[in-house]
Amino acid sequence: MYYRVPSPDGQARSALDANLVYSKFLFVTLRREDTRARARLREAGSCIARGFFNDFHANGSPNPPSNETVQFLVAPTPRCCNDGLLSAGFVAHVTTKYRPRLGEIEAELGRRLGDAASVRAVDGSVKAPRYTSAALQEYVDNGAASRQSGRSAANVIIIPMNKTAAWWNMSMLERHAYFYPHVDETQGGQVAGHAKTAEAGIQTIYRRLYHNPDGYQRTDEYDFVTYFECADEHLATFDVVRQALRDERRNPEWRFVIEGPEWRGRRVQRW
Numbered sequence: 001m002y003y004r005v006p007s008p009d010g011q012a013r014s015a016l017d018a019n020l021v022y023s024k025f026l027f028v029t030l031r032r033e034d035t036r037a038r039a040r041l042r043e044a045g046s047c048i049a050r051g052f053f054n055d056f057h058a059n060g061s062p063n064p065p066s067n068e069t070v071q072f073l074v075a076p077t078p079r080c081c082n083d084g085l086l087s088a089g090f091v092a093h094v095t096t097k098y099r100p101r102l103g104e105i106e107a108e109l110g111r112r113l114g115d116a117a118s119v120r121a122v123d124g125s126v127k128a129p130r131y132t133s134a135a136l137q138e139y140v141d142n143g144a145a146s147r148q149s150g151r152s153a154a155n156v157i158i159i160p161m162n163k164t165a166a167w168w169n170m171s172m173l174e175r176h177a178y179f180y181p182h183v184d185e186t187q188g189g190q191v192a193g194h195a196k197t198a199e200a201g202i203q204t205i206y207r208r209l210y211h212n213p214d215g216y217q218r219t220d221e222y223d224f225v226t227y228f229e230c231a232d233e234h235l236a237t238f239d240v241v242r243q244a245l246r247d248e249r250r251n252p253e254w255r256f257v258i259e260g261p262e263w264r265g266r267r268v269q270r271w
């Protein structure tokens with residue numbers, strides 16, 4: 001039995017669906033690379049950052065200094081494409097407990113950038129873990145990477161993704177098994193499952209999972225945004241973990257994953 005909590009639309013939802021903190025990823029693609037556009041971007045960045053703790057200065061403390069945070073990111077070589085995500089040379093990741101503030105920030109950024117850039121926003125929210133038992137929590141927390149400053153953990157990887165209808169058609173309890181070592185009926189043997197397959201990253205990759213705050217399986221939206229930070233020397237471990245998770249013989253959960261574009265960049269103090 002779950003606790004039922006009221007939600008903004010008045011519908012009762014389980015406590016697992018409650019959005020604890022809201023997040024917005026603002027992907028900015030400059031329309032021209034000149035000094036005026038860069039100056040506008042810099043100024044817009046400092047305006048939206050007012051009142052937020054800059055996560056570039058995170059220091060590994062288990063209790064973050066604030067829920068109101070901003071982190072600026074840059075991609076050294078954005079791709080030439082039109083999707084607004086991979087083309088983005090700049091990202092601002094803003095987090096707050098008060099969702100309307102994110103809408104105001106998006107509007108403010110768009111207004112300040114004007115025709116110098118396009119902005120694509122992807123929303124997320126932090127929810128209570130839904131498949132993580134106390135034992136799994138202990139396993140993934142054991143020596144887990146804490147959040148470091150942008151100076152020591154400069155790399156960021158952002159991957160939005162969806163899960164297939166078949167995944168969402170399973171009950172929560174059936175889905176649960178995929179995160180643990182379990183017997184895979186399709187292959188007929190014991191498999192590692194998500195957490196054990198990702199073990200190599202526990203100590204070196206700082207990770208955050210954002211859910212779509214408005215629900216799953218929404219047209220033209222992502223179910224999740226996965227977010228990772230690591231030091232230069234651990235980027236190779238990230239790639240190993242990502243590849244391992246894609247191996248459906250070890251991690252059958254990936255049969256249900258539809259990967260979105262992967263954005264890679266670096267944390268910076270300001271744009």
Ligand code: HEM
Nearest residue numbers: 129130131132140159179195198201202205224226241242
């Ligand atoms: C670095 C080591 C990693 C560890 C220890 C880890 C562990 C976990 C755990 C324990 C959960 C369950 C959260 C819950 O209870 O709700 C989870 C969920 C998830 N992880 Fe990972 N993970 C890692 C890396 C990755 C990577 C590299 C990706 C993607 C490329 C990824 C994608 C996801 C997604 C999308 C979910 C949500 C799945 C769902 O709710 O259906 N993880 N992870």
